[in-house]
Amino acid sequence: MTATDHPRYPFPCQDVPVDGRRPADPMGLSALYDGLAPVSRVRLPEGHEAFLVxxxxECRRVLREQDTFQRAGADAIPPYPHTSPTMLALDGREHRAQRDLIGNAFAPARIDRYRPTVERLTSRLLDALVQAGDPIEVNEQLAMPLTLGVIGSAMGLPDDDLPLFRTWGDLFLSTGADRAADNERAMLEMTAYMAGRLGGLMSDVDPASEDVGLLSVIAANAVRRQTGLEEAALLAASVVIAGWETTAAAIGGFLFRLLTARxxxxxxxxxxxxxxxxxxxxAVEELLRTTPGTAFESAQPRRAAREVDLGGVRLRAGDLVIPAVDRANRDPDVFEDPEHIDFQRTPNHHLAFGGGPHVCLGAPLARLELTTALRELTRRFPDARLHHAPHDVVWNTATSIRHPVALWLDLAHQEPER
Incomplete structure (x- = not known):
């Protein structure tokens, strides 16, 4: 079989979950996946060969074994965005050094410090929805201001500066062979902004400070570890981008699935x-498992650092490996009746937050935001429904994050007694 005979990836249609069980699949996407082995050769848009996992x-192994499956040399291969020099593109000692700057600020045991902010901002945004009246748009009136507001508050950023991060985030996550310059420019501008804010903190930091603000945490750790300003600023910029865009998208995607599945x-x-x-x-865990968060249904690609057997396939050093986490989350060998949404599924070992050294730092905060948003929405607006027919909802293709471009809802309700 020649390279041109291998299936092209990403596949030619993206699934839009309209029936709650199997996604809408007009071009046979599910059949294409169902016909693949756990590790299969594919061809990327510019002709690169890769192994889709x-x-x-097998996917969990790729995510966990950083010495064998490395991000180095696998960045910015279309259609994947240019993520260098963020920690998404780093391995080993460099990657650990970046993560160590944030310490355990997002550890599950410490996440309760953010709960009052999440609950207060959620309540304020939902109050505003009532005042605005039907229909309301989820992205602009709830998901984005909630998640960006929470991470901005946690970092100690001025509210007036938060729109900058929306612009930078969209540029950084934009996809396509011609967008690498935009990806890089956005990260350079974010890093310069963060350097301006961190410079004073690092020069005046009290090494014994218990300040819980994330910028202060990064500054203190940078001073303790003798980390340069540029590296600390790069980490701070990465935290903000990772801390809101995917969670905002998940709120929209989850609501679409909940309001269309029966x-x-x-x-x-x-x-x-x-x-x-x-x-x-x-429900949050099951929606994380079944609702793809990226346009490619996969994590960032890796390179095999040595010859290795993966799922019965022999990989050579340098081979490109793509961990298809969203499809792994539907592996029937792990998840019984994988297309069924089961809120009581136990255990639920999904890979939505990745795994191994690159596991998502902000997963506990994302869970808090998603749980709070769904709890308060369903409590206050139990009769909410889509304003448009499901097939009229347009899905984002401009960036690597999957979500409805606009999700309009009718609340049309009388709030239950508190």
Missing amino acids: TGHA EQGGDTLYRLLAAQPHRIPG
């Missing part, structure tokens, strides 16, 4: 959560 065990009795899954709020934590 769809098996859960349980056996006929009610939407959204109404189910409104009636049974104790299921919301499990």
